[in-house]
Amino acid sequence: MPDGTHMAALHIVLEPGWKTYWRAPGDVGIPPQFDWSGSQNIHAISTNWPTPVVFFEQGMRSVGYKSEVVIPLHMTAQTTDRDMHLSGEMQIGICKDICIPANLRFTATLPPNVTRPDPVIAAALTNRPYTATEAGVRGVTCSIEPGADGALVLHVRIDMPSAGGTEYVVVEAGNPRVWVAEPDSHRDEGILHATTRLVHVEGGSFALNRSDLRFTVIGSSRAVDILGCSL
Template sequence: MKSPFVAAALACLTALPAAAQDRFAIPVTAQVLPGWVRDDGARVAAVQLSLEPGWKTYWRAPGDAGIPPSFDWSGSRNLHSVAITWPTPQVFDQNGMRSIGYEDELVIPLVLAPTAPGEPIRVRLDMEIGICSDICIPHSLNFDETLAGGDSKPTPAIAAALAQSPYSAQEAGVTAATCRIEPTEDGLRIEARVTAPSAGAHEVMVIEPGLGDVWVSEAQTHRTGGDVIAVSEMIHVEGGAIAVDRSAIRLTVLGSSHAIDIRGCSAG
């Protein structure tokens, strides 16, 4: 969610002219990689972000210390749907706060399904990201690109980013994923348990509720035998009741050797 402060800062930055967003004021450059066309007619493209040394940006679930990215495709043409693949992020611990994201360079693969296959796709994307060094600031990126041509040869940078995505539950050998949910005074307490081989040292689990208006606290994660266990709190941003669909909950285990993406969990 965006705090009133972040929302106000986003509005201010959006109003800045492009000429003011130079490398010194905003230490990130961005471009759309046109990619290639698959046999099914969908285009595999990407957004590429290059960050100045010492700066980082955030994953889709950035942690309490991060700013979540957002995408607005509403001005695009001949674009039926978009699927985003996130490469495995890093966990940053700084000043007692945890954030999850990327440093140096980030390539975000996109699968763009056209309304009319074989015709050019006009990508008009307004993207909001957070970038952070000693300070963290929101930043607006605006793209207007027409992607045409039928090249079927994969772009190395995009293929590499796809290869860096987390393992699926099946690929990682997950045999069970459960979520025990209990009411609290302010919302809900969730205990997620994933039975799987180790993902490496310093495992961290991220819990995403699949609900847009629910804040989830930083999960306290530990491993007991074959299980990774994480406990977190869920609170509705407007103080209302929360109706959780376990099939929509997304659990990500981040370890030093790999990450695991688990879609849905059963009752614990």
């Protein structure tokens, strides 16, 4: 890239009928995990997840990809005029009739010279969810109340145009140790409402920061990525 960073991508192709999962996979999915510890001359890596689809397994909702997915990786070098040596391991879940974990290992040498954009990566980058501004989100408010067994109950009110058809809301707590239940959601007079439960995986108490909450609305026309909420 002209600024010295590098854009590459992982291209995962699945056998017919198989699926894999998004970063927030749902109740029965396996969240993907990366390990970049074997890489050299790489200061930081950010993952750009394309818009996922919603599917149901055994009556439970999952979020992910069918057939194939291209996951762009935006990397910053420690020394911009030297090659970056990418060595990664990815743990993912793949599902057909059953769900199983899979380990993928890959390596690549990324030269420092500027090249023309790869059309496959460019297409994946344009397939990301809309930002709140792009989607016309007018406001997001949250209320929190105690639930049973140490859980917190989160009520979300999203003022935004419809994303098309049935709208699914995915809630991420911003803390990997906090489990989030599949939300119940509905529209009422143009407002999208969602309610979910949050529980610490160790069963203890926890703090919830509204600015760390992340909401993804997935509809038939678009998906929308929303960061944070107010009172």
